[in-house]
Amino acid sequence: MMTPDFLRQRRGPLTRDLVQTPGHFGLGQVPARLKPASTTTSICGYCATGCQLKVHLDEDGRAINLSPATHYPVNLGMACPKGWQSLDPLDSPDRGTVPLLRDPSGTLQPVDWATAIGTFVDRFRDIHRRHGRDAAAFLSTGQIPLEEMAFLGCLWKSGMGFLHGDANTRQCMATAATAYKQSFGFDAPPYTYADFEESDVIVLVGSNLCIAHPILWQRVARNPRDPRIIVIDPRATETAQSATLHLPLKPKGDLPLYYALAHCILRDGRIDPASVARCDGFDDFAEFVRGFTPESVETSTGIPAATIENLARVVSEPGKRVSWWWTMGVNQSHEGVRTAQAIINLCLLTGNIGKPGTGPNSITGQCNAMGSRLFSNTTSLVGGHDFADPSHRRKVAETLDLPLQSIPSEPSLAYDQILEAAGRGEIKALWIVATNPFHSWIDSSRLAELRENLDFLVVQDMYPDTESARVADLFLPAAGWGEKAGTFINSERRIGTLKPFRQAPGLALTDFRIFRLIARAWGCGDRFERWTDPEAVFRLLRDTTLDRPCDITGIDGYDHIDRCGGIQWPHPAATDPDPPANERRLFADGVYCHPGGKAKLLFSEPARLPEAPDENFPFLLLTGRGSSSQWHTQSRTARSAILRKLCPAGAFVEIHPDDAARLGISEGSDVTLRSRRGEMTVAAYLAPTVQPGQLFLPMHYPEVNRLTHPSFDPHSRQPNYKACAVSIRLV
Numbered sequence: 001m002m003t004p005d006f007l008r009q010r011r012g013p014l015t016r017d018l019v020q021t022p023g024h025f026g027l028g029q030v031p032a033r034l035k036p037a038s039t040t041t042s043i044c045g046y047c048a049t050g051c052q053l054k055v056h057l058d059e060d061g062r063a064i065n066l067s068p069a070t071h072y073p074v075n076l077g078m079a080c081p082k083g084w085q086s087l088d089p090l091d092s093p094d095r096g097t098v099p100l101l102r103d104p105s106g107t108l109q110p111v112d113w114a115t116a117i118g119t120f121v122d123r124f125r126d127i128h129r130r131h132g133r134d135a136a137a138f139l140s141t142g143q144i145p146l147e148e149m150a151f152l153g154c155l156w157k158s159g160m161g162f163l164h165g166d167a168n169t170r171q172c173m174a175t176a177a178t179a180y181k182q183s184f185g186f187d188a189p190p191y192t193y194a195d196f197e198e199s200d201v202i203v204l205v206g207s208n209l210c211i212a213h214p215i216l217w218q219r220v221a222r223n224p225r226d227p228r229i230i231v232i233d234p235r236a237t238e239t240a241q242s243a244t245l246h247l248p249l250k251p252k253g254d255l256p257l258y259y260a261l262a263h264c265i266l267r268d269g270r271i272d273p274a275s276v277a278r279c280d281g282f283d284d285f286a287e288f289v290r291g292f293t294p295e296s297v298e299t300s301t302g303i304p305a306a307t308i309e310n311l312a313r314v315v316s317e318p319g320k321r322v323s324w325w326w327t328m329g330v331n332q333s334h335e336g337v338r339t340a341q342a343i344i345n346l347c348l349l350t351g352n353i354g355k356p357g358t359g360p361n362s363i364t365g366q367c368n369a370m371g372s373r374l375f376s377n378t379t380s381l382v383g384g385h386d387f388a389d390p391s392h393r394r395k396v397a398e399t400l401d402l403p404l405q406s407i408p409s410e411p412s413l414a415y416d417q418i419l420e421a422a423g424r425g426e427i428k429a430l431w432i433v434a435t436n437p438f439h440s441w442i443d444s445s446r447l448a449e450l451r452e453n454l455d456f457l458v459v460q461d462m463y464p465d466t467e468s469a470r471v472a473d474l475f476l477p478a479a480g481w482g483e484k485a486g487t488f489i490n491s492e493r494r495i496g497t498l499k500p501f502r503q504a505p506g507l508a509l510t511d512f513r514i515f516r517l518i519a520r521a522w523g524c525g526d527r528f529e530r531w532t533d534p535e536a537v538f539r540l541l542r543d544t545t546l547d548r549p550c551d552i553t554g555i556d557g558y559d560h561i562d563r564c565g566g567i568q569w570p571h572p573a574a575t576d577p578d579p580p581a582n583e584r585r586l587f588a589d590g591v592y593c594h595p596g597g598k599a600k601l602l603f604s605e606p607a608r609l610p611e612a613p614d615e616n617f618p619f620l621l622l623t624g625r626g627s628s629s630q631w632h633t634q635s636r637t638a639r640s641a642i643l644r645k646l647c648p649a650g651a652f653v654e655i656h657p658d659d660a661a662r663l664g665i666s667e668g669s670d671v672t673l674r675s676r677r678g679e680m681t682v683a684a685y686l687a688p689t690v691q692p693g694q695l696f697l698p699m700h701y702p703e704v705n706r707l708t709h710p711s712f713d714p715h716s717r718q719p720n721y722k723a724c725a726v727s728i729r730l731v
Helices: 013-019 113-131 146-159 174-184 193-197 214-221 254-267 282-291 295-301 305-314 336-350 369-375 390-400 415-423 445-453 511-522 534-544 558-563 641-645 657-663
Strands: 038-043 052-057 063-068 100-102 108-110 136-140 164-167 201-205 228-232 245-247 322-326 359-362 429-433 456-461 474-477 486-489 494-498 619-624 652-655 670-674 679-686 694-698 724-730
Touching (some): 038 494, 100 113, 113 136, 113 429, 113 511, 136 146, 146 164, 146 369, 146 486, 174 336, 174 359, 254 295, 254 305, 254 336, 295 305, 322 336, 415 445, 652 657, 657 679, 657 724
Parallel strands (some): 201 228, 201 322, 322 359, 619 694, 652 679
Antiparallel strands (some): 038 052, 052 063, 100 108, 486 494, 670 724
């Protein structure tokens, strides 16, 4: 798509003056104290590893280079390609610089902010008046600071009076969050990254650290204990090829495998009695797994019984520190919650929790997915509270100075339910913030049909040419990483700060400032008088966490976080303001968050694959990350010339050489993949790393989700991106 000249413009005197308004520098302008040649720091805005980057500024305060922070306890002087090249997407000529409104002819035309905000308010107010609070929804992100997430969620529900909104953390972390909540009583990943370096046995489940989280793989490589590294994954990934042992599991054979491991551990009495005593449901679980003998699961797992027996001994050896780590291979599944809980159960049975080098540990996808889980005010009330609990609603209302009656008593519909309601015409309008569902959502071709049923679609993002922005009625240009202030929470619960070191181009504004403009125009600005700037909001949100498992009332502000090298929650007011150890684990005392302080052993029968291969669609398609230089829908990474050189420009499919030979497919041949939902043409890549009968597609190309199957975990509502039936033929 050709980009109009007005979208290619850089900043000029007029637009600079418009953006540099008085107030906190988080609202858009570069702070004066950074003007001399100097450096500042910011947490990387891609994955949830949470690396700190040092930003090098010239004498005019302009960022000229990045380097990894040497002493930050997360990355210890390391950075991946995406982190090194974080400046490039900010300077893309394709940045959105002005609001765009679709005219009667169907063309997006530039307008001023007054027109954009006025149109936004008029259209949503009319929908609310005619159809009520359930007739509109927002879809947000794990990519913006938690202060902006909370502002959006509170504005939408307690200011504008709508109910439904969800974040695209539903696509990556809903399974882990739900599993932790149900098992522990709170969404509480128990680990710290130091556990990578302190384990005797590291089990990686559906997790290709080398590609998806390369800095964490470097933490594994730093382990001085010569650990056994076991990878459970259908593909012989880059991580699997570096492991001590690779178990090429049948896709979605996880659950019977872990139940069989539990069977062996219980049969042989290799449990930790003290840990088991802190669990509810032990007798029922022991009876349930009695039938999951290693021999009985050979077919469903593809793993020989002898290998299962040996693995059970390795992960339950007394005195050994065993840590389990999972990512999207578990989460993006039709039964991901029970799979995650099967891993949690193994750790509880063997006492591998709350101690160095142990834990059932989910690795988050997006830079602020944990912030979204606790503070986005979507399916959980801000601060890790429950919408259904009257005392929680009262506490949040009093802390944030919001009318109690403005806080709903029920959570939002989940992401998939919002889109289904839109498809039925029940939701009339969508507000999409910093995400790209018209590319990333499962069975994405259905969104084109859904779009026809929407009266109004708003996309608020950095670029007007994403798949979602192209079909919007209104585009709001937003600032990106490096142009705003706030905090992220990474996978190990560490809160880190991001700082603005440059000005957003043209008329683009921070999401924070856009929300303030909407609040004023809607007439609810008085409810957010104290929400003056990101750090003021951080302090408000901090106070909502009092007495919750995520209590951070001991954090003074952004400088405090920086001084400590980031702070892991919890950090209540009674703790040392400058913790001597910046690596802390949960549940070391064996006390969990359920009433009574016990964990729960949860389980259910394995479910059948929602769509298995058959005569017409004989291959099982797997998807996942394809390169450490690619990120999600590539709306940012594709703007970097260097990152583009580090990954294939076009989509490709990995196919086993035996399957390729049988079908007459050669390396580089164009092939058509077809599922029951759509098709795409890609280049063939012959790869013995995939098993016969299976194919693998990187997730980053827009055509991929035309194929994926619209099935969901019943507990987390997370999509099943990882397995569907397809055919392949030579073009």
